[in-house]
Amino acid sequence: MLPPFGPPGVPGQQGQLQAPSAPPPSTIPAMPFTSTFAIDPGAISGCLFRYTYIWPRGGQGFWFYPVFVGRTSVSGFRWNGFFWTFSGFDLGRIESFTCV
Incomplete structure (x- = not known):
């Protein structure tokens, strides 16, 4: 399991915390409809190591x-x-997300 926070390149963690080598897609996906209080960790875990667009509550x-x-x-x-x-972000601050 990866540590929740820490700089990339921590000894013993090489390759696991590397940023993508390319920018994200140039188009922003359509926001899916959600009506949850907080994002479920199981749902967003399907987006691990994938480009993910996040809509935070009250932000861009x-x-x-x-x-x-x-x-x-x-x-x-x-x-x-x-x-x-x-x-890092608190899951309660995320209104919606989608990964590609």
Whole structure:
């Protein structure tokens, strides 16, 4: 199991926490309809190591590349428009997501 947070390249973790080598898709997918209080960890775990578009509650959507899903959080790489940065999010702050 991967650690929930930490920098890429931690000794003993090489290759498991690497950002994608390419940018995400150029088109933003349509937002699926959801009416949940929080995202289920089992649902978003199907998006591990896949380009995932996240719509946060009360914020602008973004591309994400999840590498770890915990009971209440997800961590991975967030696309800032130029490069991938490592970050984590509380599942309760995610309104919806879709992976490609």
